[in-house]
Amino acid sequence: MEAILQQHNNAMPLRDILVGLAERFSESADRKGKIAVQFKQVWNWFQNRRYAIRAKSSKAPGKLNVSSMPRDDPPLVRNMPQPLVAPIPTPMPAHMPAQIPAPSVPSMVRSASESSYLEFEAKSARDGAWYDVQMFLSHRNLDAGDPEVQVRFAGFGPEEDEWVNVKKHVRQRSLPCEAAECVAVLPGDLILCFQEGKDQALYFDAHVLDAQRRRHDVRGCRCRFLVRYDHDQTEV
Secondary structure, three states, rough: OOOHHHOOOOOOOHHHHHHHHHHHHHHHHHHHHOOOOOOHHHHHHEEEHHHHHHHHOOOOOOOOEOOOOOOOOEEEEEEOOOOOOOOOOOOOOOOOOOOOOOOOOOOEEEEOOOEEEOOEEEEEOOOOEEEEEEEEEEOOOOOOOOOOEEEEEOOHHHHHEEEHHHHHHHHOOEEEEEEEHHHHHOOOOOEEEEEEOOOEEEEEEEEEEEEEEEOOEEEEEOHHHHEOOOOOEEEO
């Protein structure tokens, strides 16, 4: 997978390639009798690696470094909530800047660095999981309640577009933790955590209940974290 990412110059491979990888992993001997690897899981790996590489290349002194964290436990992702207010401008990719005067919040926000942009994730009402936002399509202000935006989730087609609550279900994209950053994950922290179930494997909000610190080795962080998922209260 690393080689494929290098061949594509850190760009996301075509969907057919990702689907093929998911099928190959599912058919491997190590996966026999286990849940089939889903396209979204492969897509998430590539997306996290792309973010990690981009973060390292633009890392400033003292800035938090982020990348995928090799571990046996569910991967932890730093939750970076970003309060938003409507309106959202016309459709455009979530990584491009929007030219819109304050106090409106664009679908993409230029960060402190002229060469980097904030990217967002949204919570789906279908399964309660968080997905990267590829594009904000439209916005509306209801008579009662918070404003909503119509989003297209990265890796999905128009048939999966959803209207989501801006204040509650849209935020700046969470960043995958690097092994050396495990010391910053403490009981009580809100994290975005991967959950593999019988029928799905998705990212959900969770809270850290306990942390068992272990010596790191060549594989990276070996610490173990007990978390409780917010959507179903399960603990792992």
